[in-house]
Amino acid sequence: MALLTRVEGMRDQIIRSTQELVRIKSVKADELPGKPYGEGINDCLEYVLKLGQELGFETLNTDGWAGHIEMGQGDEIVGVLVHLDVVPEGSNWTYPPYGAEIHDNKIFGRGTIDDKGPAIAALYALKAIKDVGIQLGKRVRLIFGTDEEIGGPGLDYYLERAGLPDIGFSPDASFPAIHGEKGIMVFTLEQDFSRKSGCTGSGLQLKSIKGGNAPNMVPDYCEAILVGDDYSKVQDTIKQFAAKHHTKLEWEEAGNQLLIRSYGISAHGSMPETGVNAISQLMTFLAELNLDSSDSSDFVRFYAEKIGMEYYGESIGCGLEDKVSGKLIFNVGLVDLNSDSGKVIVNVRYPVTSSQEEVYQEMAEKLKESEVRVVPGNHLAPLFIPADDELIVKLMTVYRELTGDDSEPITIGGGTYARSIKKAVAFGPLFPGQPELAHQKDEYIAIDDLILNAKIYAKAIVALAK
Numbered sequence: 309m310a311l312l313t314r315v316e317g318m319r320d321q322i323i324r325s326t327q328e329l330v331r332i333k334s335v336k337a338d339e340l341p342g343k344p345y346g347e348g349i350n351d352c353l354e355y356v357l358k359l360g361q362e363l364g365f366e367t368l369n370t371d372g373w374a375g376h377i378e379m380g381q382g383d384e385i386v387g388v389l390v391h392l393d394v395v396p397e398g399s400n401w402t403y404p405p406y407g408a409e410i411h412d413n414k415i416f417g418r419g420t421i422d423d424k425g426p427a428i429a430a431l432y433a434l435k436a437i438k439d440v441g442i443q444l445g446k447r448v449r450l451i452f453g454t455d456e457e458i459g460g461p462g463l464d465y466y467l468e469r470a471g472l473p474d475i476g477f478s479p480d481a482s483f484p485a486i487h488g489e490k491g492i493m494v495f496t497l498e499q500d501f502s503r504k505s506g507c508t509g510s511g512l513q514l515k516s517i518k519g520g521n522a523p524n525m526v527p528d529y530c531e532a533i534l535v536g537d538d539y540s541k542v543q544d545t546i547k548q549f550a551a552k553h554h555t556k557l558e559w560e561e562a563g564n565q566l567l568i569r570s571y572g573i574s575a576h577g578s579m580p581e582t583g584v585n586a587i588s589q590l591m592t593f594l595a596e597l598n599l600d601s602s603d604s605s606d607f608v609r610f611y612a613e614k615i616g617m618e619y620y621g622e623s624i625g626c627g628l629e630d631k632v633s634g635k636l637i638f639n640v641g642l643v644d645l646n647s648d649s650g651k652v653i654v655n656v657r658y659p660v661t662s663s664q665e666e667v668y669q670e671m672a673e674k675l676k677e678s679e680v681r682v683v684p685g686n687h688l689a690p691l692f693i694p695a696d697d698e699l700i701v702k703l704m705t706v707y708r709e710l711t712g713d714d715s716e717p718i719t720i721g722g723g724t725y726a727r728s729i730k731k732a733v734a735f736g737p738l739f740p741g742q743p744e745l746a747h748q749k750d751e752y753i754a755i756d757d758l759i760l761n762a763k764i765y766a767k768a769i770v771a772l773a774k
Contacts, residue, residue, distance in 0.1 A: 311770070314436040315762045322762060323415070323755060326428045327408035329355060330417040334393050336458055343372050344462065345393065349454045352392040356427065356452055363435045374466035376451045379434055380444035386773045387449050387473025387732065388765070389463075389725035390427035390480065391456035394419040396521040398528050398574045401749045414752040422746035425753040426479035426737040426761060427452065433766035446773040449473060453725055456480070457524065459494070459686040463728050474731070475699060475772060478724040479765060481734035482744075483711070485703040488692045488719030489727065489734065490578075490633050490657040493664050494523045494685040498651035499610075499678075501603035511600040512536040512566075514608065519570070519587045520642035523655040525747045526583035527641060528574040530590045534566045534597075542566060545596060553617075555589045568593075576747040577639040577655040578721035580619045583748070587643045587652070588617050603679070607650040610678055615640060621656065625674035626667045630659040632692070633719040636667070653685075657721035660690040691727045692719075699772075703735050706767045710760070715740055722746075735768065737761045 329352060337346025344350075350372050357367045360377035369375040380386075395418070397405035403416040410416075415425065430450050437444070451473075455462040477485075512534045519530025534542070539561060546557045546568070556571040570590035575583025588611075595612030599605035614624040621627050621638035628636040637657040644651055658667050664687050671682065693700060695717045708714060726732040737757065738744065745751040 310440050311436055311442065311766050312763050314439050315432065315766055316759065318432050318435065319759055322428055322432050322758060325359060325431070326415055326420070326425050326758065329424045329428060330408040330415065330419050331406055333406050334419065335396050336393060336455070345454055345460070349393050353452060353454055356392065356431065360431065363431070364438060365434070368470060370466045370469050373462040374451065374453050376449045376470065377431070377434070378447055378449045379438055380447040380773060382444070382446045384446040385449055385471070385473040386446050386769065387451055387476030387729055388430050388769065389451045389453065389476060389478040389728065389732065390430060391423045391453040391725065392427065393454050393457050394422070395457050395525055395747050398521060398525070398749050400528070403750070410755070413756065414754045415758070416750060416752040418751055420751055420753040421737060422751070423456070423480045425758050429737065429758055429762035430479055430765045433762045433769060436762070436766050437769060442770055442774065444770070444773040448769055448773050456725060457522065459688070463725060467728065473729050476729060476732040477703060477735040477768065478726040478732060479736045479761065480724040481720055481722050481736070482738035483736050483740060484707045484713070484715050485700050485717045486720050486734040487695050487697070487700050487717040488633050488660050489690060489723055490637070490660060490719070490721045491662065491664060491690040492688040492723040493656045493658065493667065494653065495656070496651050496653050496683040496685060497680050498649060498683060499603065499607050499680045500649050501647065503601070503603045511598040512542070513600050514594065514602070514604045514645070515565070515647070517590070517643055517645040517650070519590070520653070523641035523653045524577035524639070525641055526572065526575040526577060526580050526639060527586045528572045528583070530570040530586040530643060532568045532590060532594060534568065535564060536566070539566045542597060546593070549593045549596065553589065555584070555593070557590070557593060574748050576722065576744060577641060578637055578657050579744055580637065580639045582744060585617070585640060587640050588615065591643070592616055604645060604650060607645065607680070610680055611652065614674060624671055626656070626670040628659055628662045628666065628670065630661040633660045635659070636662070637721045660692045660719065688723050688727055691733070693731070693733055699731060699733065702771045703733070703768055706764060706771055710764050710767065711739070713740065736764060
């Protein structure tokens with residue numbers, strides 16, 4: 309009880325530190341000397357390490373790529389892996405995305421739930437353990453990554469120099485303990501254009517399409533520019549399409565060009581069904597227009613036929629599924645089409661019993677009749693630990709004790725730093741039944757949940773390290 313009481317006694321400090329960290333915009337930016345991901349991310353790293361020192365911990369900064377605070381003693385290391393970078397804020401926030409304002413007992417801002425709030429909760433969990441005087445038989449490291457959202461090399465750089473923890477968890481998903489994470493792959497579908505728009509045919513000329521923020525976000529905005537003589541039919545089709553599919557499309561004439569705007573709803577790329585993909589709805593709409601005969605129009609029709617508004621990759625041939633982790637998730641996060649080429653960047657989450665090679669092989673059959681090619685990108689293999697493993701059992705015991713929830717361990721489509729060490733899983737911060745707000749507008753963490761997270765993490769750390 310003393311441990312939980314100590315956490316509760318630091319409520320105001322936890323709230324204040326979370327606000328201060330969220331107010332630092334930590335989206336990846338251009339590299340600077342000693343700052344691999346730019347000013348904002350480096351400011352976040354320096355902030356938490358300075359805070360750790362003020363709270364009485366030893367700290368390490370590995371050249372701006374990552375860092376940690378440490379307590380305890382022993383040869384074995386328990387790692388708690390968090391990240392300080394965030395995805396771009398998107399649009400249409402009710403409150404400033406970096407304001408960290410409190411409304412209805414919630415802190416609003418990009419990173420509050422993913423992953424700055426949990427990072428601060430874990431930091432003060434360690435502080436509570438230290439203050440109460442609990443003796444640990446292992447070292448505990450709270451590891452601060454800086455590039456989780458972009459799948460960069462920062463954590464690998466850190467681990468090569470600081471060493472691998474033996475066991476641990478990452479508070480970067482949801483409760484209860486997550487014993488499986490789907491494989492994650494990012495790739496580009498692209499085509500070079502030889503038949504230029506306007507060279508043949510008498511339809512509308514497609515000049516450009518651009519939209520999206522990041523591969524692992526459901527895009528909330530996309531726009532296309534068309535050229536033609538009569539736009540009245542286009543405007544009528546927009547109205548019909550929007551009414552039929554419940555989409556938000558707008559148009560604006562500018563000289564001899566027509567600008568079409570598509571508005572969606574942002575969401576995490578692992579759960580595209582919770583958002584509305586602005587790219588997919590615009591591409592599907594464009595395929596219904598009388599576009600001129602060109603490679604760019606063929607690319608649009610390919611998209612509409614093989615991707616469309618689907619979430620699970622069925623039409624493009626990779627609709628994989630297993631009993632352990634469910635269906636493959638297929639999210640288009642970015643599009644860039646001009647007179648020379650068209651490309652979309654795709655984020656796929658495949659079942660834990662499948663493989664990257666299987667996904668590519670399944671798509672190859674559907675792509676062989678088209679000019680579209682696949683350019684592989686980043687890849688993370690699946691994570692799976694049996695539900696009866698000691699790590700899962702200890703985390704579930706703590707979770708059930710403090711919440712009264714008897715839920716079983718789960719699997720997810722999201723990816724966390726847990727994959728980076730020998731034996732770790734994701735654990736929190738979102739509680740069952742709560743809305744998933746990571747990568748969405750109006751992201752927030754409820755203050756009571758933030759404090760409960762800190763209590764759960766304190767007890768979990770003790771369970772793993774005592």
